Amino acid sequence: EKEKAAEDLLSSIENLSMNSMPRSLMDERDRIEEHFQQVKDDRLKTVTEKIASEEKTRNGKMIDRHCHEMLTLIGEKDREVDRMCLFDHSMKPPAEPPEGKKSSLYKTPAVFEALDLRAIDLANKDYETMTDLVRDLTRTCETELEKARVLFRWVVAKDINKHSINEIVRPHATDRLLKAVKSGKETYHQLYKKLCSYAGIHCEIVLGYSKGAGYKPGMRMDGQAFRNSWTVVNIDGSWRLVNCTWAARHVTGHKDNLPQMYHKYDEFYFLTDPEDHIYQHYPDDPVWQLLEIPLPFSEFVNLPVVKSPFFNYGLKFYSNYGATLQTSTGMVELRLLTPKILGFGSMLEPVNRQPSEPKQIDGRTLLRFVKNEAIFTIALPATGMYYFSVYAGDYWKSECLESACSFLINCTNMTGRPSPQYPPVPFFGPTPVMENLGITADSNVDPLVVCNNTYIEINFSLNKDIKLTHTFQYFDVSDGAITDIDRYVFLRSRNDTGANYLIRCPKEGFYIFSLYAADPNGDSNSLDCAFRYLVICQEPSPTTSMFPKTYQKWHRCSLHEPLMGDLVTDRRVMFRLDIPQAIEAFVVINDIWYHLYRRTGCAWEGSIYTGHVTGEAKVYARFQGATKDQSLFSQMLGYQIVEDTETEI
Incomplete structure (x- = not known):
């Protein structure tokens, strides 16, 4: 009646002369037309969705009945073959936690390689009946685990291949078994359930909520938002969790011996352990x-958002973190346990971002590796709400990283001024080069070091003769510039079993010390990063000066004193150093040669007067096999003789 009245009103308006029609009446006519068109569209959409929902419900009940009948038929056949058969396929096993973890069933997906290749190959073949398909897929299977696996891989391959070249080239292929899926009347989960029933395996579809695409930590979950479904399959008497659609997400490109445009599926979603599965899925039952x-639903919502790469890379949380990390200081720390040194990245972004503000905040996250931990320290710029996400890759130099986990950070207060930005360095700590070359950090396992003294010592143990070098840099927080200041780090001693470094910090701020190493017998001439320290200086010494400069021959040598690179004029300075295989040692000041005296072993020492004039002081040594020709003396160290004033960086 409302629509009829509206049509009559519009008809009478149209009969009026366009010239005499007021502008307001024309606008009212357009408004009425638009309103009732929207009402019609909404009503049509509601009816369509209702019909589709009812059809899916009927189809789901029909599939359940069909699967039950198939399992009953298989049970009857089993009893015909063996009248002593005790297992009744028509009876669904009770829902109970599985006996043992996924790892107790198989250690690596490689054990299924032949089955996986068979499933992927048969995914390109069309079948008229479910019986023929299951018979071909399970022809070589001996256990329920193998049957569940090959059926799972076939469904995943079909889900992936819907975007493949083959599907585009032959869109009208007679793949009758997927018509219901392609039309939206059936899901891949229901398809998997039917396949399992034909193989004599119980499979159930589970409804509930999932923290899938678009979900962020702290979001509410109610109504139809984030509704999802997955499956459970019974293998050898234990229910196991399976998700065919989520397993078909990760693309890796071409693979040898596999179909064109092969996409790697996600192994995590086959027989997922319940304690891992609960981070993403919460069933209604x-x-x-x-x-x-x-787990109560409220606790599920309060879990952090954890993606499958988190588990695939063997990561674990150091503590029971919630979805929201609270701080009243402006500092947050997140610790992950890692099986090895992985590639990591992170993103910090404000929840309530203004259009003019950047999407992510750089320089606020510090990552360091300490033993088997990856420690993220987040220094927030201000109070407020932030999203913090962690990304991971299998290789420590990985450029392609996958989302691992994410949190909501709630900063209610700041203690003092915000911390300055961290240096733009991916991480601090060891790299796999340390283990490969047999290097261990003795003095400072934690790469975060505070220097408030005259200098700090860093010691490394070596188990063979390797190439070593280092860099030392200062990070200026005011402009983000990084400056090389190698004269403030000194290789005090080095031999086949260890290396001892001394570091001075001339002023307040962040410093980056990097150790590079390589096998001298290796194919590569380049040295790779082995360890990286972040040195924080809060109270620099007012008398900090540079170290002496070292030269090529300073190898397997040790310096005891003087450790200051700047020597003051008109002073007597004691030189004590170890120079293996040296037969003579001298200190040269302004072309005057002062002889050092050998003590025990390779130790040389002498008290040397610096003189009245500024200039250079050099340490020379002559080694076995050389003549007394002065040109064959090798320079070992270099000092500067200065007036009695402080040295600036």
Whole structure:
């Protein structure tokens, strides 16, 4: 009646002369037309969705009945073959936590390589009946695990291949078994359930909530938002969690011996352990959590957002973190346990970002590796709400990283002024080069070092003769510039078993000390980063000066004193150093040669007068096999003789 009245009103308006029609009446006519068109569209959409929902419900019930009948038929056949058969396929096993973890069933996906290749190959073949397909897929399977695996890989391959070249080239292929899926009447989960029933395996579809695409930590979960479904399959009497659609997400490109445009699936979603699965999925029926103690929905929402790469790379949380990390100081620390040194990245972004503000905040996250931990320290720029996400890759130099986990940070207060930005360095700590070359950090396992003294010592143990070099840089927080200041780090001693470094910080701020190493017998001439320290100086010494300069021959030598690179005029200075295989040693000041005296072993020492004039002081040595020709003396160290004033950086 409302629509009829509206049509009559519009008809009477149209009968009026366009010239005499007021502008307001024309606008009212357009408004009425637009309103009732929207009402029609909404009503049509509601009816369409209702019909589709009812059809899916009917189809789901039909699939359940079909699967039950198939399992009953298989049970009857089993009893015909063996009248003593005790297992009744028509009876669904009770929902209980599985006996043992996924790793107790198989250690690596490589054990299924032949089955996986067979499933992927048969995914390119069309079948008329489900019976023929399951018979071909399970022809070589001997266990329920193998059957569940090959059926799972076939469904995943079909899900992936919907975007493949083959599907585009032959869109009208007679793949009758997927018509219901392609039309939206059936899901890949229901397809997998049907396949399992034909193989004599119980499979159930589970409904619930999932922290999938678009979900961020701290979001509410209610209504139809983030609704999802997955499956559970019964293998050897234990229910296991399976998700065919989420397993078909990760693209890796071409692979040898596999179909064109092959996409690598995600192994995590095959027989997922319940304690890992609960981070992403919450079933409506708590019994399908498959946990000994079911988790309340409120606790599920309060879990951090954790993606499959987190588990694929063997990561674990150091503590039971919630979805929201609270801080009243402006500092947050997140610790992850890692099986090895992985590639990591992170992103910090404000929740309530203004259009003119950048999407992410750089320079506020410090990553360091300490033993088997990856420690993220976040220094927030101000109070407020932030999203913090961690990305991971299998190789420590990985440029392609996958989302691992994310949190909401709530900063309610700041203690003092915000901390300055961190240096733009990916991470601090060891790299795999340390283990490969047998190097260990003795003095400072934690790469974050505070220097408030005259100098700090860093010691490394070596188990063979390797190439070593280093860099020392100052990070200026005011402009973000990084400056090389190698004269403030000194290789005090080096031999086949260790290296001892001394570091001075001339002023307040951040310093980066990097150790580079390589095998002298290796193919590569380049040295790779082995360890990286972040040195923080809060109270520099007012008398800090440079170290002496070292030269090529300073190898397997040790300096005891003087450790200051600047020597003051008109002073007597004691030189004590170890120079293996040297037969003579001298200190040269302004072309005057002063002889050092050998003590025990390779130790040389002498008290030397610096003189009245500024200039240079050099340490020379002559080694076995050389003549007394002065040109064959090798310079070992270099000092500056200065007036009695402070040295600036």
